Amino acid sequence: MDLARVRLIDRLIGGVLCAVLDASRRILGRREESTGSSPKKILFIELSEIGAAILAEPALRHVRRSWPEAEIYFWIFAENADVLRVQGLVDPEKVFLIRSRSVWTVMVDALAGLRRVRREGIDAVVDLELFSRITAILSFLTGASQRTGFDRHEMEGLYRGKLQTRAVLYNPYRHISANFIALVEALKRPADEAPHLKAPSAIIETSVPRAPGLDSYRDAMSARLSARLPGFDRRKGFICLHADFESRLPIRNWPMPRYRELADRLLALDGVFVAWVGKIRGDGNGTPAHARSVDLSGETTLEELLGTLDLATAVVSHDSGVVHLATLTRAAVVALYGPETPSLYGPLTEDKTVFYENFACSPCLSAFNHRTSTCRDNACVRAIGVDAVFEAVRKRLY
Structure with missing residues (x-):
């Protein structure tokens, strides 16, 4: 699907949907996890970049160290899914795919994925995308009680609603791997901390392991x-x-x-x-x-x-x-x-x-x-x- 079209849809339609969902959240008073608890099933969302999926590897390993018993799931565009297979960090049965051939396939696969996510009982979502409204919406609609993602806080523009339970301040002065680890660390913190993450920045891994096989x-x-x-x-x-x-x-x-x-x-x-x-x-x-x-x-x-x-x-x-x-x-x-x-x-x-x-x-x-x-x-x-x-x-x- 054309990248310019994706950006336009994300900005125009995604922004409106974020506002509607945020308003419904406030009006209905949706109950969500207020303190950091140990998640059992964690879903990462990173749709569009092979490189970003590799740079997220330290964050996935951080989950393994923090919650050894937790199950890891991943949501990604179908054409990028092979990178998860060669990394060997996520069970292929726990990878949700979205075909990006057209707006129609994205919508169909997103809805199918949401049904599956809810059946799985995901209790935590880590949205790795940088200010994408589409992934903020998907994260919210999973029904997970803990959701982390990047938030604009006091920055102008980049609106994606307040759909995360832990809104992490994106830090453009630190390597993206450290930013991704901050999203995971936020799951351990109280939801009312603002902005997340009020803790020393993670020391990023200087290298990733060789691929299995x-x-x-x-x-x-x-x-x-x-x-x-x-x-x-x-x-x-x-x-x-x-x-x-x-x-x-x-x-x-x-x-x-x-x-x-x-x-x-x-x-x-x-x-x-x-x-x-x-x-x-x-x-x-x-x-x-x-x-x-x-x-x-x-x-x-x-x-x-x-x-x-x-x-x-x-x-x-x-x-x-x-x-x-x-x-x-x-x-x-x-x-x-x-x-x-x-x-x-x-x-x-x-x-x-x-x-x-x-x-x-x-x-x-x-x-x-x-x-x-x-x-x-x-x-x-x-x-x-x-x-x-x-x-x-x-x-x-x-």
Whole structure:
């Protein structure tokens, strides 16, 4: 479904529904949990971003540490659900899916999901979305007695009603993983605390564990790459490039000519192999033809993509889901940021090189503008030169 249409529906229709539900809550005096109690069934809602689902992993692990017996559920768009499977943190039977093909499928699946949530007896909801009215509405309609989510408090705009029992102050100065953990911590606090969370900020995990099953994905892709690339030997150097030149947020893209130049320079090194990865095939878009280069774009499942990334010496990508998928593997991450800041959305791995030119206008994509921007010239990303990226990769090779 078109991203601009989703934003419009969320703002116009979602805002009205939030106001109606908030008014009904006040008039009917709905009874809800007033003190932090131990939840038995916790539902996370994060619909739209693979990267966000990976960055939420520390929050899910925090639930495991805080309430070892609690059951974890997750609500996500169907096209992103595979990431939960490879992470192995949520039982597939406890994942609720929404097909995002059209407004109709979203409505049908949301209603079906609400019926199932109520049957399951969910008693706590953690809404990970940043000021989405749709997820605030879904959270409220679950009937859960404890609901945490981000709230605007005294900020103008970003209205989503007072549908959460614990309205957590979104902190744009801390990594999103710490913000997600604050949502979980709020479940332990009294509902009348304002604003949540009146406690020291969580120390975020600097890395996420490797994905379970990674070795089998890796072995399968090693055999496949050996068949496609004569003489393939990852020990000589194997670099994955993720150009993603038809991204939903093209403003984040590093220019394709830069990726091509980087590939040419890497392939000029003795014995180095290059693979192009991602969802969109590069045929006809300028991916260099070379005996030690292969275009896997559009050819891999998520497991196969992880296996490919795990074989890599380094993965080069602009800000995208692949940056965060690579943190589930052994590969070094070379990430290129511009319209969003790595201080908030940086990859959770210790083996990384992050490029960010710190323009005065950056970040222009944020929770406060629902990730929209008037920018049509992403100079902040283009300012990252091929020389610097090549050198960061070369250091990993020798």
